[in-house]
Amino acid sequence: MTTVTADQIRTRLQRLGLSTGSRVLVHSSLSSFGHVEGGADAIIDALLETVGPDGTVVVPTLTGSEFLSPDNPPTFDPDNSPCWTGRIPETFRKRPEAIRSLHPTHSAAAIGADAEELTSDHTFSITPCDEVSPYGKLAQYENGYVLLLGVDYESVTVFHHVEELAGSEYHMQKGFAKATLSVGGEEIQRRYMLHSYGTPRDFAVMEPVFIDRGIQQMTQIGDSQVRLIHAQGIVRTTLQCLRADPRTLCED
Ligand SMILES: CC(C)(COP(=O)(O)OP(=O)(O)OC[C@H]1O[C@@H](n2cnc3c(N)ncnc32)[C@H](O)[C@@H]1OP(=O)(O)O)[C@@H](O)C(=O)NCCC(=O)NCCS
Numbered sequence: 001m002t003t004v005t006a007d008q009i010r011t012r013l014q015r016l017g018l019s020t021g022s023r024v025l026v027h028s029s030l031s032s033f034g035h036v037e038g039g040a041d042a043i044i045d046a047l048l049e050t051v052g053p054d055g056t057v058v059v060p061t062l063t064g065s066e067f068l069s070p071d072n073p074p075t076f077d078p079d080n081s082p083c084w085t086g087r088i089p090e091t092f093r094k095r096p097e098a099i100r101s102l103h104p105t106h107s108a109a110a111i112g113a114d115a116e117e118l119t120s121d122h123t124f125s126i127t128p129c130d131e132v133s134p135y136g137k138l139a140q141y142e143n144g145y146v147l148l149l150g151v152d153y154e155s156v157t158v159f160h161h162v163e164e165l166a167g168s169e170y171h172m173q174k175g176f177a178k179a180t181l182s183v184g185g186e187e188i189q190r191r192y193m194l195h196s197y198g199t200p201r202d203f204a205v206m207e208p209v210f211i212d213r214g215i216q217q218m219t220q221i222g223d224s225q226v227r228l229i230h231a232q233g234i235v236r237t238t239l240q241c242l243r244a245d246p247r248t249l250c251e252d
Helices: 006-016 039-051 087-093 115-119 134-138 158-166 203-213 231-244
Strands: 023-028 056-060 108-112 144-149 177-183 186-192 216-221 224-230
Touching: 006 039, 006 216, 006 224, 023 039, 023 087, 023 134, 039 056, 039 087, 039 108, 056 087, 056 115, 087 108, 108 115, 108 134, 115 134, 134 158, 144 231, 158 231, 203 216, 203 231, 224 231
Parallel strands: 023 056, 023 144
Antiparallel strands: 056 108, 144 224, 177 186, 216 224
């Protein structure tokens, strides 16, 4: 089995285009690398060293599911609700310096210079990935990136941000769910709109367009196929496509 070290990961990420000060949202599969010496922590360390103290690393720590609805609303405790997005984000969110956004389905955790700014308004998001969510805010930075570590386009949450900007009719459930959130040992309730899970997507349809426009770079680290995509490029390009054809991202 291929063995990968944190040093190798850092060197490859730098060559790919991540640098000091970058803000990067990371979707990941630990097993995609082969064997990583030091496991999830080694990858997290490599990411944080690559962006340095002026940069910020963000991971999705999602907790939502297709079973939630206004009649079956979510509950969320940022300290204790596990995420389903993998070992790397689950390890990351437990670091003492990580700040996790207070959102009942689409929370994200961040470490770095803009961690507070990226996460602080998510609890006021009407839709999960709107402009004040970490996904929307990332795309407001010129040096914001989405990094895919061994996972494909189906993981790119920023596409949901674009669907929310475009008002995609298939994307949201009707009405509001009254979610229960734990804040400093107390429970509060807030109203949120929830994603609708009924429409299969084909986000991969955008990859050739991104390659053509030069907003995606690729490399291999160990056995893992790694893609770095410019976040503003994702939003601009996909929004243009959705305005021309509102079902661009749908499977049919
Ligand atoms: C679902 C998903 C996380 C599964 O990936 P995975 O590599 O199988 O699982 P994880 O990343 O959680 O890593 C854990 C696995 O890594 C492997 N592993 C453990 N230690 C390891 C090490 N040191 N080196 C390499 N692999 C290791 C094990 O197989 C482990 O699985 P196990 O816990 O069942 O033993 C991944 O495919 C995915 O979809 N990630 C993106 C999720 C996302 O961001 N979604 C957003 C949706 S909008």
